[in-house]
Amino acid sequence: xxxxxxxxxxxxxxxxxxxxxxxxxxxxxxxxxxxxxxxxxxxxxxxxxxxxxxxxxxxxxxxxxxxxxxxxxxxxxxxxxxxxxxxxxxxxxxxxxxxxxxxxxxxxxxxxxxxxxxxxxxxxxxxxxxxxxxxxxxxxxxxxxxxxxxxxxxxxxxxxxxxxxxxxxxxxxxxxxxxxxxxxxxxxxxxxxxxxxxxxxxxxxxxxxxxxxxxxxxxxxxxxxxxxxxxxxxxxxxxxxxxxxxxxxxxxxxxxxxxxxxxxxxxxxxxxxxxxxxxxxxxxxxxxxxxxxxxxxxxxxxxxxxxxxxxxxxxxxxxxxxxxxxxxxxxxxxxxxxxxxxxxxxxxxxxxxxxxxxxxxxxxxxxxxxxxxxxxxxxxxxxxxxxxxxxxxxxxxxxxxxxxxxxxxxxxxxxxxxxxxxxxxxxxxxxxxxxxxxxxxxxxxxxxxxxxxxxxxxxxxxxxxxxxxxxxxxxxxxxxxxxxxxxxxxxxxxxxxxxxxxxxxxxxxxxxxxxxxxxxxxxxxxxxxxxxxxxxxxxxxxxxxxxxxxxxxxxxxxxxxxxxxxxxxxxxxxxx
Numbered sequence: 206x207x208x209x210x211x212x213x214x215x216x217x218x219x220x221x222x223x224x225x226x227x228x229x230x231x232x233x234x235x236x237x238x239x240x241x242x243x244x245x246x247x248x249x250x251x252x253x254x255x256x257x258x259x260x261x262x263x264x265x266x267x268x269x270x271x272x273x274x275x276x277x278x279x280x281x282x283x284x285x286x287x288x289x290x291x292x293x294x295x296x297x298x299x300x301x302x303x304x305x306x307x308x309x310x311x312x313x314x315x316x317x318x319x320x321x322x323x324x325x326x327x328x329x330x331x332x333x334x335x336x337x338x339x340x341x342x343x344x345x346x347x348x349x350x351x352x353x354x355x356x357x358x359x360x361x362x363x364x365x366x367x368x369x370x371x372x373x374x375x376x377x378x379x380x381x382x383x384x385x386x387x388x389x390x391x392x393x394x395x396x397x398x399x400x401x402x403x404x405x406x407x408x409x410x411x412x413x414x415x416x417x418x419x420x421x422x423x424x425x426x427x428x429x430x431x432x433x434x435x436x437x438x439x440x441x442x443x444x445x446x447x448x449x450x451x452x453x454x455x456x457x458x459x460x461x462x463x464x465x466x467x468x469x470x471x472x473x474x475x476x477x478x479x480x481x482x483x484x485x486x487x488x489x490x491x492x493x494x495x496x497x498x499x500x501x502x503x504x505x506x507x508x509x510x511x512x513x514x515x516x517x518x519x520x521x522x523x524x525x526x527x528x529x530x531x532x533x534x535x536x537x538x539x540x541x542x543x544x545x546x547x548x549x550x551x552x553x554x555x556x557x558x559x560x561x562x563x564x565x566x567x568x569x570x571x572x573x574x575x576x577x578x579x580x581x582x583x584x585x586x587x588x589x590x591x592x593x594x595x596x597x598x599x600x601x602x603x604x605x606x607x608x609x610x611x612x613x614x615x616x617x618x619x620x621x622x623x624x625x626x627x628x629x630x631x632x633x634x635x636x637x638x639x640x641x642x643x644x645x646x647x648x649x650x651x652x653x654x655x656x657x658x659x660x661x662x663x664x665x666x667x668x669x670x671x672x673x674x675x676x677x678x679x680x681x682x683x684x685x686x687x688x689x690x691x692x693x694x695x696x697x698x699x700x701x702x703x704x705x706x707x708x709x710x711x712x713x714x715x716x717x718x719x720x721x722x723x724x725x726x727x728x729x730x731x732x733x734x735x736x737x738x739x740x741x742x743x744x745x746x747x748x749x750x751x752x753x754x755x756x757x758x759x760x761x762x763x764x765x766x767x768x769x770x771x772x773x774x775x776x777x778x779x780x781x
Contacts, residue, residue: 206706207332207676209272210250214264215304216242217737223724224741229702231720232710232739233750239737240710240726244334244680247271250302251328252321257308266305273298273331279675285330289323291315298331300324334678335665346647350591350633353618356601356668357594364587365629371583372627375576382569385562396559399552402538406549409530411542416531419524426521429514436511443504466504469497584630591631592620598667605663608700610693613641616660635660662694666701677701679709683716691715714754718771723747747772 212221217239234240249255250269260267275282275293286293291314301313302324312319314327354361385392425432445464473493480486531542539545558565595618602616615638623632636645637660648660662682683694695716701707702721711717723742728735742750748768749760755771756764 206274207271208274210247211270212246213268214261215246215267215269216259216261217735218242219261219736221739223739225708226722227706228721229699229707229709229719230722231717232708232724232726233717233754234726239728242737247678248334249304250300251332252325255304257306260304260306266303268303270299270301276675282330285326289326300327330674332676332678333674335661335680335682346634349635350628350631352664353591353594353598353633356598357590361590364583364590368583368587368629369627371576371580375573375580378569378572378576382566382573385566392559392562399556403549403552403556406534406538406545409534411531411534411545413543416542419528423521423524426515426517429516433511433514436507436514439507440504440511443500466500469493469500473497580625584625587629588631591633595620601667602663605666606659608693608697609659609663610690611659614639615645617645662697666697676706676708679707683711683713695719712754714751714771717754718751723750725750
């Protein structure tokens with residue numbers, strides 16, 4: 206049940222907070238007073254789309270908040286809460302939506318950020334809004350099956366979901382089959398291209414780290430002469446004798462041809478002799494001996510490296526050719542060799558599909574047949590459920606219509622076969638005969654606006670008990686209705702208010718007098734700006750408003766007395 210709604214900077218509303226009670230809540234006011242603004246604000250907080258022009262002029266954003274009490278036994282609302290991942294807090298649910306002047310929207314549910322989709326899911330389970338033009342939706346025949354299915358209940362809705370699933374599978378198989386059959390030439394061209402690409406990659410047989418290894422080898426081969434000269438010079442410097450340029454440009458204390466090893470050998474010999482005379486030289490001797498051993502090992506390593514240096518122009522040319530091949534592969538199939546190899550795997554999968562297209566076509570043809578039979582079988586079960594429910598639904602609607610002074614009206618549900626779709630294999634249409642002796646005809650062809658409104662109200666009355674929507678909103682459904690029919694309509698709304706919360710915008714005093722709560726809406730000019738204000742009427746305020754609705758601007762004693770009698774009669778019928 207909606208307990209409170211707060212509106213800020215929305216259309217002509219500056220700041221407004223309204224409280225609602227159980228039963229029939231009446232909203233009245235002069236034409237153009239802004240009653241539709243309240244409905245638009247409610248639609249916004251329930252997840253409907255709305256443009257930035259709804260933000261009050263001069264404001265940065267509009268905000269609407271709505272507080273609801275949640276009943277544990279409402280299964281539909283419980284499922285909506287679970288689907289949205291929301292938990293009510295102590296039986297309360299707070300919905301909030303901001304709309305910026307730039308058109309951006311933000312949503313909060315119980316103070317936590319949420320999506321408009323989550324808001325819409327909860328809104329559909331919390332409030333059912335029937336606007337003054339919504340009766341026109343009854344003229345859309347494609348909606349009739351949805352209305353009947355909703356009345357049928359969960360089992361039929363499960364059958365409907367099964368039809369949707371089977372239709373989806375059948376359509377998917379049919380689309381794949383059509384794609385494979387559509388253009389054999391295009392498939393052949395694609396097959397040739399993919400085979401060429403696969404063969405090109407396979408012929409090159411790239412390895413993930415190959416390019417880095419080749420680049421390093423290319424540097425070594427291209428620099429072979431410099432490397433050989435450097436290694437030779439290092440060896441000469443260590444061992445003495447001729448060597449590279451570096452060795453030839455150096456001299457040592459042992460002479461021009463002396464190397465580092467000769468110097469270290471001499472130093473070890475000298476200190477070894479001296480250490481026999483002075484033990485303090487022993488550590489120095491050990492250091493020199495270690496240096497000699499290290500220098501000898503380094504000389505051997507540098508000589509080996511020098512001797513293994515390869516002068517191979519042919520191998521260098523092979524490397525350049527291979528690198529060029531790898532660059533070509535990367536240019537065509539990926540930025541790295543790893544990506545090239547991944548693309549090769551993709552090609553293999555696509556080739557497998559194309560090369561096996563004929564067998565896949567045969568599989569799909571069999572699948573289309575089986576999925577088509579499954580779809581027809583499920584649709585047949587849905588048809589059976591709809592036909593079984595058509596008469597009871599029509600009877601329930603006619604009972605409600607009788608309460609709305611349409612006792613002679615006949616209402617029927619036609620369930621006729623049609624090609625199967627995701628909605629089943631039925632053409633469901635509501636038929637009406639408003640006058641005795643007239644044949645049943647499609648609703649759109651014979652019903653007046655007032656009759657359509659009453660048919661819609663009858664259906665709302667029937668569906669309200671089935672769908673368990675806790676709050677029903679009726680926005681001027683009394684359009685085109687008056688007199689005794691208005692009284693009957695008032696009685697029907699009051700009766701609905703016994704099982705659900707009703708918010709009703711009305712121009713009929715018969716309806717206004719039946720409300721348990723009454724809010725008066727008006728426009729006023731405040732600080733040179735038009736604003737919408739709402740007043741919660743007390744007993745005398747209700748008399749004045751019902752009297753205005755009865756007699757217009759001139760409130761005579763007779764009109765006021767009539768208003769008091771209407772309100773007193775309502776109180777008596779309610780046991781108050």
